[in-house]
Amino acid sequence: MTLNRRQFIGTTATMAAVLSAPMVRAQGKPRVVVVGGGAGGATAARYIAKGSKGAIDVTLIEPTRKYYTCFFSNLYLGGFKEIEDIGHTYGGLAAGGVNVVHDWAVGVDRDAKTVALAGGGSLPYDKLILSPGIDFVEGAVEGWGLSAQNAMPHAYKAGSQSELLKAQLVAMPAGGTFAMVAPPNPYRCPPGPYERVSMVAHFLKQNNPTAKIIVADPKPKFSKMALFQEGWANHYEGMIDWIGDDFGGGTVSVDPNEMTISIDGEVTKVDVCNVIPAMKAGRIAEIAGVTDGNWAPVNAADMSTKADADVYVLGDASSQGDMPKSGFSANSQAKVCANAVRGALTGSKVFPAKFSNTCWSLIAPDDGVKVGATYEATPEKIAKVDGFISQTGESSDLRKATYEESEGWYTGITTDMLG
Amino acid sequence: MSFPRFLLTVALAVSCTAALADNFGDPVAGERVFRKCKSCHQLGEGAKHRIGPHLNGIFGRRVGSHEDFRYSRALVRAGTGGLEWHADTLDTFLEKPRAIASGTRMSFAGLKKTEDRLNLIAYLRIFSDDPANIPEADPTATATDHNLDPAILALQGDPEYGEYLSSECTTCHQADGGDDGIPSIVFWPEEDFVLAMYAYKNKKRAHPVMQMMAGRLNAEEIAALAAYFTALEQ
Ligand SMILES: Cc1cc2nc3c(=O)[nH]c(=O)nc-3n(C[C@H](O)[C@H](O)[C@H](O)COP(=O)(O)OP(=O)(O)OC[C@H]3O[C@@H](n4cnc5c(N)ncnc54)[C@H](O)[C@@H]3O)c2cc1C
Numbered sequence: 052m053t054l055n056r057r058q059f060i061g062t063t064a065t066m067a068a069v070l071s072a073p074m075v076r077a078q079g080k081p082r083v084v085v086v087g088g089g090a091g092g093a094t095a096a097r098y099i100a101k102g103s104k105g106a107i108d109v110t111l112i113e114p115t116r117k118y119y120t121c122f123f124s125n126l127y128l129g130g131f132k133e134i135e136d137i138g139h140t141y142g143g144l145a146a147g148g149v150n151v152v153h154d155w156a157v158g159v160d161r162d163a164k165t166v167a168l169a170g171g172g173s174l175p176y177d178k179l180i181l182s183p184g185i186d187f188v189e190g191a192v193e194g195w196g197l198s199a200q201n202a203m204p205h206a207y208k209a210g211s212q213s214e215l216l217k218a219q220l221v222a223m224p225a226g227g228t229f230a231m232v233a234p235p236n237p238y239r240c241p242p243g244p245y246e247r248v249s250m251v252a253h254f255l256k257q258n259n260p261t262a263k264i265i266v267a268d269p270k271p272k273f274s275k276m277a278l279f280q281e282g283w284a285n286h287y288e289g290m291i292d293w294i295g296d297d298f299g300g301g302t303v304s305v306d307p308n309e310m311t312i313s314i315d316g317e318v319t320k321v322d323v324c325n326v327i328p329a330m331k332a333g334r335i336a337e338i339a340g341v342t343d344g345n346w347a348p349v350n351a352a353d354m355s356t357k358a359d360a361d362v363y364v365l366g367d368a369s370s371q372g373d374m375p376k377s378g379f380s381a382n383s384q385a386k387v388c389a390n391a392v393r394g395a396l397t398g399s400k401v402f403p404a405k406f407s408n409t410c411w412s413l414i415a416p417d418d419g420v421k422v423g424a425t426y427e428a429t430p431e432k433i434a435k436v437d438g439f440i441s442q443t444g445e446s447s448d449l450r451k452a453t454y455e456e457s458e459g460w461y462t463g464i465t466t467d468m469l470g
Numbered sequence: 471m472s473f474p475r476f477l478l479t480v481a482l483a484v485s486c487t488a489a490l491a492d493n494f495g496d497p498v499a500g501e502r503v504f505r506k507c508k509s510c511h512q513l514g515e516g517a518k519h520r521i522g523p524h525l526n527g528i529f530g531r532r533v534g535s536h537e538d539f540r541y542s543r544a545l546v547r548a549g550t551g552g553l554e555w556h557a558d559t560l561d562t563f564l565e566k567p568r569a570i571a572s573g574t575r576m577s578f579a580g581l582k583k584t585e586d587r588l589n590l591i592a593y594l595r596i597f598s599d600d601p602a603n604i605p606e607a608d609p610t611a612t613a614t615d616h617n618l619d620p621a622i623l624a625l626q627g628d629p630e631y632g633e634y635l636s637s638e639c640t641t642c643h644q645a646d647g648g649d650d651g652i653p654s655i656v657f658w659p660e661e662d663f664v665l666a667m668y669a670y671k672n673k674k675r676a677h678p679v680m681q682m683m684a685g686r687l688n689a690e691e692i693a694a695l696a697a698y699f700t701a702l703e704q
Binding site for chain 2: 098379382383386390400402405407409421423424425436437438439448449452455456457458459460462463464466467
């Protein structure tokens with residue numbers, strides 16, 4: 052795991068926090084440790100603390116002092132948000148009774164039931180919840196590695212990477228080329244790369260109208276494809292060249308020194324190259340030994356891992372069935388998990404698992420679309436019950452209302468996660 | 471309507487299409503019912519917007535779509551979501567305006583009697599050219615008795631279950647009542663809440679997310695949510 056500058060500062064600054072973290076605990080109180088303060092982890096910590104009213108000791112381990120949401124980070128690229136609009140601190144969680152420890156979890160001893168911290172020391176748990184998000188599969192894109200993430204940013208974890216990609220976009224020469232390498236399934240936020248293409252196109256149309264966008268995609272089709280393609284034709288005609296798997300989009304390598312991308316053997320010099328490699332569960336899940344392949348298989352009823360009934364995995368890192376890897380999904384899974392964990396530790400009522408998801412995407416100003424579904428727990432997996440998707444050719448009023456709805460959702464979910 | 475308990479859910483699923491078919495209203499009696507509307511709405515030649523919009527040509531019109539009338543945000547939102555005025559939607563609205571648009575400014579309690587609604591809709595239809603001229607278009611003033619079974623409104627929900635279920639609402643609807651882009655759901659009278667949920671469930675209210683979310687809630691769960699939200703207000 053490489054630390055970028057922001058995270059590094061976060062880690063050193065947190066030593067003090069670790070030392071002052073409450074190490075002496077009320078005897079006999081059950082202990083929950085949550086690793087990762089994102090959409091899944093923050094929600095779980097908040098709901099367990101809120102629901103148990105002090106009967107459970109909840110500690111959240113999260114290295115960064117400020118969580119930058121990936122959701123709406125594309126809108127930041129498009130100029131609809133400032134970076135600080137998508138940054139959130141953990142004050143609300145602390146006020147809600149969660150012990151927030153700013154550090155990395157670096158080890159899990161499932162026999163002793165402890166989590167080791169980078170800053171030294173370890174935390175005991177009765178129940179451990181991991182929601183570490185994603186890491187990238189090494190060697191997934193030939194020529195690219197984490198050491199190349201400054202030359203060719205992924206911007207698939209928000210914060211400094213988003214700012215870097217934005218700076219490169221702004222600095223593009225007139226008529227330059229923006230390339231994206233899209234990831235293979237399954238990955239975080241299925242419509243994310245295509246919303247990003249839309250937002251980059253919007254920015255370029257305003258500031259650099261002769262610039263071009265190339266997308267190399269290992270998939271033959273993608274989420275909300277008809278809606279995006281309709282929008283691209285309407286708003287950004289001739290600007291976007293999407294090369295799917297049928298046309299060699301999956302045969303890609305990059306050279307970060309030369310700033311070139313090779314697609315199906317054809318080498319192109321580009322000005323910005325956004326590489327979004329194949330993904331896997333955040334490393335700590337693997338370190339904890341609860342993964343099978345790239346992801347951590349979980350039981351749908353409570354999000355406990357197949358490997359260990361006292362270790363739960365939420366959000367992107369889990370392999371659960373039909374839900375897409377989204378912030379909405381992670382938040383939904385966290386509530387089911389929180390209810391089950393409280394029940395197991397304090398005997399509170401456990402209700403049946405219900406999950407839902409809706410993903411909004413912005414194609415152009417006031418042109419929003421959405422896709423969503425509800426899910427239930429079956430013995431095998433989280434299974435889809437019912438769903439809907441925006442239609443092509445919708446009225447501009449409806450598209451505008453859909454965008455406004457996404458703004459409301461953003462306020463709703465960030466408050467629901469972080470208090 | 472009164473059903474044995476175990477039939478409740480089934481009855482609900484069909485109640486919006488079944489009862490009272492082929493029952494046409496009487497426009498002459500409807501004119502008398504319209505007196506209740508007159509202080510706010512005009513109808514007929516030269517009708518203008520008053521406190522409420524004029525009601526000529528209402529059949530087939532998108533909800534909240536007179537450009538020159540200032541509607542509540544709730545009605546505009548319902549219209550943007552695709553809701554149109556037809557016999558069935560008018561019927562639901564007239565019975566309890568807030569079942570269709572929780573935030574409507576129309577401060578009218580509603581017409582409890584199916585017959586009154588039926589007659590009023592028949593009267594309104596005379597002033598809607600399209601259906602008057604083309605019998606197949608919105609042809610009937612058939613009201614449907616979608617009155618919720620009183621047993622449903624009387625169901626006592628488990629507030630603890632309601633609290634758990636409500637966490638699914640607060641992903642989008644802000645718990646503090648903020649309502650930018652997504653309407654607020656706090657401080658909602660219990661009965662209105664239940665009516666609104668069934669209106670979504672039966673697809674009388676237009677919004678794909680809410681139709682989906684309410685669609686899978688059963689009677690017990692809707693009651694649980696209502697019980698929780700009501701307890702919050704006390
Ligand atoms: C461009 C883009 C757009 C998106 N748009 C949307 C959208 O519109 N709607 C939507 O619902 N979703 C969207 N998503 C997806 C959403 O961001 C993720 O699905 C969601 O954040 C997953 O939540 P999580 O809890 O699994 O991981 P995260 O939210 O990534 O949280 C993981 C946290 O764990 C911490 N962590 C990792 N390892 C450790 C460790 N060892 N010790 C301690 N802490 C650790 C990290 O610092 C991080 O804060 C988007 C994603 C992207 C990239």
